[in-house]
Amino acid sequence: MFVPVRYHGHPLPVPQLKMSFSLQKDLKRHHMPSAFVTWLRRRKNPGRQLLLFVPTIGLAKKLLASATAILEQEMVIEGPQAIRSVHAEDPDREEIVQQFRRKELKVLITTTILERGVTFPSVDVAILDAGHDVFDEAALVQISGRAGRSAEDPTGEVIFFHGGKKQRQCCRPSQPSKR
Known part of the structure; x- marks a missing residue:
């Protein structure tokens, strides 16, 4: 696979794969x-904002409360006003994205609505349930590209x-086509 160099001379961040045996149970x-919480505690640059991608609108809405509690406990955010969720059906989506852009929000839980077309200068990117069907290879590449978009901070983490189980292309080495 060819990985292009960006305008600032640095390559795209390479995603790290983290297995979570209890992922489906936790998300339900x-x-x-717990794998997310462990990673959160060990982030290389905890000062970065965090884009947290989830596969469905329902999950984006429902995870907000537990994410807020964990992120406050881990001192990633101070107060529930520092985290929001956003999705295509949200009537306030443009304002929420602007709040994140202005760094009024530390964490944004999002669906694939932010997979392309937005630039934030210093973010880490995490995808919960990266093997979900909504995250095809093209989406995963685009989502990964949200990190490291700044010359001042070109190395955002992508997890x-x-x-x-039954993980698609995101979590297995590429197989040659049989065509």
Whole structure:
């Protein structure tokens, strides 16, 4: 695979794969997976904003409360006003994105609505349930491209959290085509 160099001379960040055996169970209960919490504690640059991608609108809405509690506990955010969720059906989506852009929000839980067409200068990107059908290879590449878009901070982390079962292309080495 060819990985282009960006305008600032740095390559795209390479995603890290993190398996979470309890991912599906945690997400069904609207809890943040323990693998995510562990990564959060060990982030290389905890000062960066965080884009947290989830596969569905329902999950984006329902994870907000548990994410807020975990992020406050881990001192990533101070107060629930520092985190929001956004999706295509949200009537306030443009204002929420602007709040994130103005750094009024530290964390934004989002669906694929922000997979392309937005630039934030210093963010880490995490995808919960990266093996979900909504995250095809093109979407994963675009989402990964949200990190490292600034010459001042070109190395944002990109983490794909997956459950380890029936994972598609995101979580397996590429196989040659049989055509």
